[in-house]
Amino acid sequence: MKEVIEKQIKEFGLPVMTDEKSGALQWLDLRELNLRYIISIENIKPFFEGLKEGKLLTTKCKHCGRIFFPPQRDCPSCRISDMEWVELSREGTLETLTVIFVKPPSFGSYDPYTVAIAKLDDGPRITAWLKGDPRKAKPGMRVRLEISKREKEGYMMYELVPVE
Ligand SMILES: [Zn+2]
Structure with a gap:
């Protein structure tokens, strides 16, 4: 631009x-x-209610069985809104990661952080911050999705944590 x-x-x-x-x-x-x-966020209210209880909920198409994350109300393949809420599998495989040094203003007060994409065992890919030293992280390694409190804002979030 x-x-x-x-x-x-x-x-x-x-x-x-x-x-x-x-x-x-x-x-x-x-x-x-x-x-x-x-x-x-009315359409995806159960996601936020689940987070409060320590659960990661998302939507699954009742017709084709595809699991979506972030949760969405409609299945683009089936073109229907017949979804059910399911708990997301917490484990998956790290696909890629990048360390953010030049941050957007809203994260300006954070040290450089790592954003990663993992493919969860039940299908969806998830983008989240990765905990720990990024130099020790490698694509293909096992990761676990955990709910944590983002310290500076003080609100609940989810992050990827390497499985030891
Ligand atoms: Zn579907």
């Missing part, structure tokens, strides 16, 4: 561009915005 803006400024003297679809002139703002948003 930054490159696009720079190119437009060079060409037009202003950060403006034409929308491909409508042909309307658009202003590309240079400032980053700080947003606070409120989204409804």
Whole structure:
């Protein structure tokens, strides 16, 4: 995006561009915005209630049996909303990881942290922070999903923990 803006400024003297679809002139703002948003979680309320009780719940399509994470209300394969709530298997295999040094503003107060993707034994892939030294973590290793409290915000979250 930054490159696009720079190119437009060079060409037009202003950060403006034409929308491909409508042909309307658009202003590309240079400032980053700080947003606070409120989204409804009513459709996936059991997930949050489960977390409070130390359970990781998610949805499973009653028709094809596919398990989704994060939980969702509709199965894209079957195109139906016939889902049931099931407990997620806690163990899986680490697929990939990356250490985040350049953090988004909301995590700015954290030390560099590791984000990993693991494939759980019952199917879904899960993206979560990985606990421990990332230099000791390798794709293919066994990991376990644990519920923890994210210290700085003080709220419940889940994280991947290497299985010793
Ligand atoms: Zn389905």
